[in-house]
Amino acid sequence: MNDPTHALPTVVLVDDHALFRAGVRSELEGLVQILGEAGDVEGAVREIVARAPDVVLLDVHLPGGGGVEILRRLAIEAPDAKCLALSVSDDPEDVIAVIRAGARGYVTKTISSTELAEAIGRVQDGDAVFSPRLAGFVLDAFAGGGGAGGPKSDAVDPELDQLTPREREVLRHIARGYLYKEIAQRLGISVKTVEAHVSAVLRKLQLSSRHELSRWAVERRLVD
Numbered sequence: 564m565n566d567p568t569h570a571l572p573t574v575v576l577v578d579d580h581a582l583f584r585a586g587v588r589s590e591l592e593g594l595v596q597i598l599g600e601a602g603d604v605e606g607a608v609r610e611i612v613a614r615a616p617d618v619v620l621l622d623v624h625l626p627g628g629g630g631v632e633i634l635r636r637l638a639i640e641a642p643d644a645k646c647l648a649l650s651v652s653d654d655p656e657d658v659i660a661v662i663r664a665g666a667r668g669y670v671t672k673t674i675s676s677t678e679l680a681e682a683i684g685r686v687q688d689g690d691a692v693f694s695p696r697l698a699g700f701v702l703d704a705f706a707g708g709g710g711a712g713g714p715k716s717d718a719v720d721p722e723l724d725q726l727t728p729r730e731r732e733v734l735r736h737i738a739r740g741y742l743y744k745e746i747a748q749r750l751g752i753s754v755k756t757v758e759a760h761v762s763a764v765l766r767k768l769q770l771s772s773r774h775e776l777s778r779w780a781v782e783r784r785l786v787d
């Protein structure tokens with residue numbers, strides 16, 4: 564017999580309010596499969612590494628360092644993790660901080676359950692997702708204005724900032740001429756994961772080949 568939850572996106576829910584986590588569980592029942600939950604930084608990193616969910620629903624303000632600290636830890640301990648910030652805050656500084664740290668999107672807690680499930684699915688597929696009024700903050704910050712307290716224009720590369728730390732690693736290896744198999748061995752990941760990262764980078768940068776990727780990386784002095 565087929566498991567009816569098999570095709571649902573898997574999620575780890577991170578929020579320091581147990582009552583809110585229970586509400587999200589209830590609202591998303593049948594729409595996603597929640598594998599686990601946590602209420603602080605240490606517990607979140609431990610749960611995400613252990614469970615390897617498709618998407619992490621991540622609050623911004625948490626005991627022990629907050630969502631940004633979790634994202635920094637995941638860049639090292641679970642670099643393939645896809646995180647969607649879910650917060651009551653719509654402060655531009657919060658939005659930009661978590662996106663710079665590696666989150667794939669940011670939605671507020673006013674979102675409906677069906678919209679949240681859709682956002683989770685889009686993040687799982689590699690898209691960036693934002694509540695409508697928040698998208699403007701992100702566009703402004705990455706357009707070179709350095710809004711919301713971010714770095715000024717000469718410190719910001721909007722295209723490079725789209726890429727996760729692992730995607731940047733893969734890009735550098737591609738630019739140095741390594742084959743997918745060699746990159747997989749060097750980074751300790753599978754060839755399929757390398758291919759997925761390359762596809763994501765090509766899509767984000769709107770390029771079409773390894774040659775174009777290499778030239779793009781050289782132009783930005785990403786290659787030693």
